[in-house]
Amino acid sequence: MRNRGAVLVANVITGLALGYTVTNIGFGDYAELNRMFTFQDLRMLFAFAGAVGIIVVVFAVVGARRTPGRIHGGVVPGGIMFGTGWAISGGCPAIPIIQVASGYLPALATIAGVVVGMWLCRWANARLFRLDRGSCGL
Amino acid sequence: MSDYWPWWAGAAGLALVTINYTLITDRSLGVSSAWDRVLHWRAERRLERQEARFADEGALADALAAATAEEFGDRYSTEDRRDEVQAQDLGSPAVAATSAASVRPVPVVTQAALLLAIFAGGWVAAVTAGRFEVRFDMGAGFRELVTADPKIMIGLLFAGGVLVGFGTRLAGGCSSGHGLSGCGRLRPVSLVATAVFFGTAVLVSFLLWKVI
Numbered sequence A: 001m002r003n004r005g006a007v008l009v010a011n012v013i014t015g016l017a018l019g020y021t022v023t024n025i026g027f028g029d030y031a032e033l034n035r036m037f038t039f040q041d042l043r044m045l046f047a048f049a050g051a052v053g054i055i056v057v058v059f060a061v062v063g064a065r066r067t068p069g070r071i072h073g074g075v076v077p078g079g080i081m082f083g084t085g086w087a088i089s090g091g092c093p094a095i096p097i098i099q100v101a102s103g104y105l106p107a108l109a110t111i112a113g114v115v116v117g118m119w120l121c122r123w124a125n126a127r128l129f130r131l132d133r134g135s136c137g138l
Numbered sequence B: 001m002s003d004y005w006p007w008w009a010g011a012a013g014l015a016l017v018t019i020n021y022t023l024i025t026d027r028s029l030g031v032s033s034a035w036d037r038v039l040h041w042r043a044e045r046r047l048e049r050q051e052a053r054f055a056d057e058g059a060l061a062d063a064l065a066a067a068t069a070e071e072f073g074d075r076y077s078t079e080d081r082r083d084e085v086q087a088q089d090l091g092s093p094a095v096a097a098t099s100a101a102s103v104r105p106v107p108v109v110t111q112a113a114l115l116l117a118i119f120a121g122g123w124v125a126a127v128t129a130g131r132f133e134v135r136f137d138m139g140a141g142f143r144e145l146v147t148a149d150p151k152i153m154i155g156l157l158f159a160g161g162v163l164v165g166f167g168t169r170l171a172g173g174c175s176s177g178h179g180l181s182g183c184g185r186l187r188p189v190s191l192v193a194t195a196v197f198f199g200t201a202v203l204v205s206f207l208l209w210k211v212i
Helices: A004-025 A030-037 A043-062 A075-089 A095-101 A107-129 B007-025 B031-039 B041-072 B078-088 B093-101 B108-128 B140-145 B150-171 B175-184 B188-211
Strands: none
Touching: A004 A095, A004 B007, A004 B108, A030 A043, A030 B140, A030 B188, A043 B007, A043 B175, A075 A107, A075 B150, A075 B188, A095 A107, A095 B108, A107 B031, A107 B150, B007 B175, B031 B041, B031 B108, B031 B150, B031 B175, B041 B108, B150 B188, B175 B188
């Protein structure tokens, strides 16, 4: 899709649906998140895994285009950093947004941290790592 | 008993969002890359302008070729000639550029709209479910498992955010990009990244729950 307006509309609808869904699943609730990661409550884990299962089947049926991606040097250390940060703050990049939208104002500190972390990563990669990290979302 | 959605409704919702986005835009959903591009909007706008200029130059070359054909005669149309050149010269930089253009990033303004819409969608969900409440803490779970001290809370949230921001960009994606879109496509890099960040989150969460 090349049409700028159509992509804008698609992104707005996707954002609204994503924010609505993720909030209603409970990903913004720190206690629910910790219960998922410690396997005390498998509801959210099943929601995530079930979504992946549905997506695998549908993408295979419709023949969704494969996006480029290779296992580079940043995948494992980056994943460890992200997992640690997610468990401590309760936020992946979308979650602090819905936490603030739900009234959890301290999540603004998480957003500030995400912003600083992304700036640091681009700066550090340009000067130190020089990895071709690729990206999931285009 | 939680008053959140049951697992199957959550699974259907997340799958619907990811699949619809991919089918409509022919791209992968990735919130961390949206963040990254919005934060570096100056560089992104520069790239967009460069792409637009190249597109203009391509149009100019086509116009010149059409004018030349009209002046001197040509049994091929411009489109025929372009197709023929591409068929004979697979792997050339020009073809690579054409292929890359088909997956080039969406405009950065649409990524900003995505982030704002996530906020709006979250707000609507919280209000309609009766969960919206302005709070200066992160709830009982954070208080019991991590800290009840407001200053330490802000420090840990910020530090956690830095790890999330740095880590997702270093790994090239987050729970939506690698976890949903990438694993949905069975991309090896996404399967590895998801296993690592989920495994680490499990480990750290157990430490918070049982040890610290």
